[in-house]
Amino acid sequence: MAIDRLARYTQPVPRYTSYPTAPHFHAGIDSACYAEWLSETDPENPVSLYLHVPFCDRLCWFCGCHTKQVRRYDPVTEYLDALRAEIALTAAAFSDRRRVNAIHFGGGSPTMIEPADIANLRAKLDNAFDLDPDCAISIEIDPRNMDGEKLEAWRRFGMTRASLGVQDFDPHVQHAINRLQSLEQTQLVVQSLRDAGIGSINLDIIYGLPLQTTETLLRTVDLALSMRPNRLALFGYAHVPWMKKHQSLIDQDSLPGPAARFDMAMAGAARLADAGYVPLGIDHFALESDSLANAAAAGRLRRNFQGYTTDEAETLIGLGASSIGKLPQGYIQNTTSTADYIRSVRGGSFATARGFELSPSDRIIGRLIESLMCNFSFSINDLKRAFGSDLGSLPVETARIATSEGAMVFFDGDVFSVSAEGLPFVRVIASRFDRYLQASKARHSAAV
CATH class of the missing domain: 3.80.30.20 (tm_1862 like domain)
Known part of the structure; x- marks a missing residue:
């Protein structure tokens, strides 16, 4: 790489x-x-x-x-x-x-x-x-x-x-x-x-x-x-x-x-x-x-x-x-x-x-990140069924993240999935959805 x-x-x-x-x-x-x-x-x-x-x-x-x-x-x-x-x-x-x-x-x-x-x-x-x-x-x-x-x-x-x-x-x-x-x-x-x-x-x-x-x-x-x-x-x-x-x-x-x-x-x-x-x-x-x-x-x-x-x-x-x-x-x-x-x-x-x-938004993002960490994918429609139709800006945010990650992920408007190339880096990809990370002063360990 x-x-x-x-x-x-x-x-x-x-x-x-x-x-x-x-x-x-x-x-x-x-x-x-x-x-x-x-x-x-x-x-x-x-x-x-x-x-x-x-x-x-x-x-x-x-x-x-x-x-x-x-x-x-x-x-x-x-x-x-x-x-x-x-x-x-x-x-x-x-x-x-x-x-x-x-x-x-x-x-x-x-x-x-x-x-x-x-x-x-x-x-x-x-x-x-x-x-x-x-x-x-x-x-x-x-x-x-x-x-x-x-x-x-x-x-x-x-x-x-x-x-x-x-x-x-x-x-x-x-x-x-x-x-x-x-x-x-x-x-x-x-x-x-x-x-x-x-x-x-x-x-x-x-x-x-x-x-x-x-x-x-x-x-x-x-x-x-x-x-x-x-x-x-x-x-x-x-x-x-x-x-x-x-x-x-x-x-x-x-x-x-x-x-x-x-x-x-x-x-x-x-x-x-x-x-x-x-x-x-x-x-x-x-x-x-x-x-x-x-x-x-x-x-x-x-x-x-x-x-x-x-x-x-x-x-x-x-x-x-x-x-x-x-x-x-x-x-x-x-x-x-x-x-x-x-x-x-x-x-x-x-x-x-x-x-x-936990706020309603925390529960949605938490489910999304857990799904990425376990299954390497999540579904916008599944989240709507679980939490209600209003996901706020999440669909737009997901599309933006998919564009920025390029070949590391796929997104068809519903299912966001990590590609084979991106699998070793799913922690980093999940972090793109973390709405607290950028404001945090916490230090973390290397992703791989």
């Missing part, structure tokens, strides 16, 4: 796990507002839960999550007490007992939690909600701190899917990002999960890491493929040291440039496709039999703060420090400070720090 075009389409833009994106959340949405929003949700509709565990026993330098390293378990115990208190607060705020169809544990490292506390969390959730018999329960796993007792505890909890961080198997890259994890460690956990009857396994790989080349990345992809996971995610490393200070420990001169990152992304995607994995959205791949691939084929693929998902619940409850939730009325985010979070929920109040109430 020409250097000038590559520069235009690898510019920093949001990842669009929401619209508007998190930098536009504000303090005008507080705990009282959140409690009111919860009480107004439809009791007939199921909800999904995200529980955040903001601790690791070793901090990886590439990490962009809200987490911190701890050497003792005491802070985790104190935090879990607060998490259970927030679960009770949330259940009490609803107008009626709610049904849960999906649960996701993220971090940090949820596999730091001890077996007794895993069981206590499940008991608390059962006391507060009605979990569907087929509730999808996904756990993010660090193979370095997973053992047999913890795996059995998560199996009893109801885990249906495990997502394992791999990042890169090359030892030089691992040293450069402070994450030493052998192939054998990962293989052992994958096999143990399968022996325990866990039916869906995902592996995460990152391109654009320090000292990484296309050749070393493809070796990691091949090793990951040898374990035949149900899904793989191939993420671009987001170097944001102005947000995550520990990323400054990475030698910036050792990071691949835009052209090298692009080559890595294309080569990795091609290798996964050759191995029989269906490409989904911008960075996910799955076997044809996987539920994510089935959802994509049926046009039901969704995108939220956990990435691509089959979860169609209109209410996602974020639990824990820094967690983000989405309700029909808008977004909320808890305080990122674990100390402030614990103090708030112990005092009987939600730890809501900020949020965003």
Whole structure:
């Protein structure tokens, strides 16, 4: 690809796990507002839960999550007490007992939690909600701190899917990002999960890491493929040291440039496709039999703060420090400070720090961007049917964007679709519809 075009389409833009994106959340949405929003949700509709565990026993330098390293378990115990208190607060705020169809544990490292506390969390959730018999329960796993007792505890909890961080198997890259994890460690956990009857396994790989080349990345992809996971995610490393200070420990001169990152992304995607994995959205791949691939084929693929998902619940409850939730009325985010979070929920109040109430225009653009990120297209007529006939200036705006993007997109007056040439750059194309981006002072990671 020409250097000038590559520069235009690898510019920093949001990842669009929401619209508007998190930098536009504000303090005008507080705990009282959140409690009111919860009480107004439809009791007939199921909800999904995200529980955040903001601790690791070793901090990886590439990490962009809200987490911190701890050497003792005491802070985790104190935090879990607060998490259970927030679960009770949330259940009490609803107008009626709610049904849960999906649960996701993220971090940090949820596999730091001890077996007794895993069981206590499940008991608390059962006391507060009605979990569907087929509730999808996904756990993010660090193979370095997973053992047999913890795996059995998560199996009893109801885990249906495990997502394992791999990042890169090359030892030089691992040293450069402070994450030493052998192939054998990962293989052992994958096999143990399968022996325990866990039916869906995902592996995460990152391109654009320090000292990484296309050749070393493809070796990691091949090793990951040898374990035949149900899904793989191939993420671009987001170097944001102005947000995550520990990323400054990475030698910036050792990071691949835009052209090298692009080559890595294309080569990795091609290798996964050759191995029989269906490409989904911008960075996910799955076997044809996987539920994510089935959802994509049926046009039901969704995108939220956990990435691509089959979860169609209109209410996602974020639990824990820094967690983000989405309700029909808008977004909320808890305080990122674990100390402030614990103090708030112990005092009987939600730890809501900020949020965003959606306008009619936000809902339309949000649906449009999610459709681009999931399906690489959207329909003006579909938006009219979903939101009413008045889309304002959107049809004219869409035609203008189509003209400016040239061969990257097609537009026939109804369907706007991204061409094969434009697929790697759909984040940038989606950003053309973002009515908040130009006025924002937020900094973002590279699009590819």
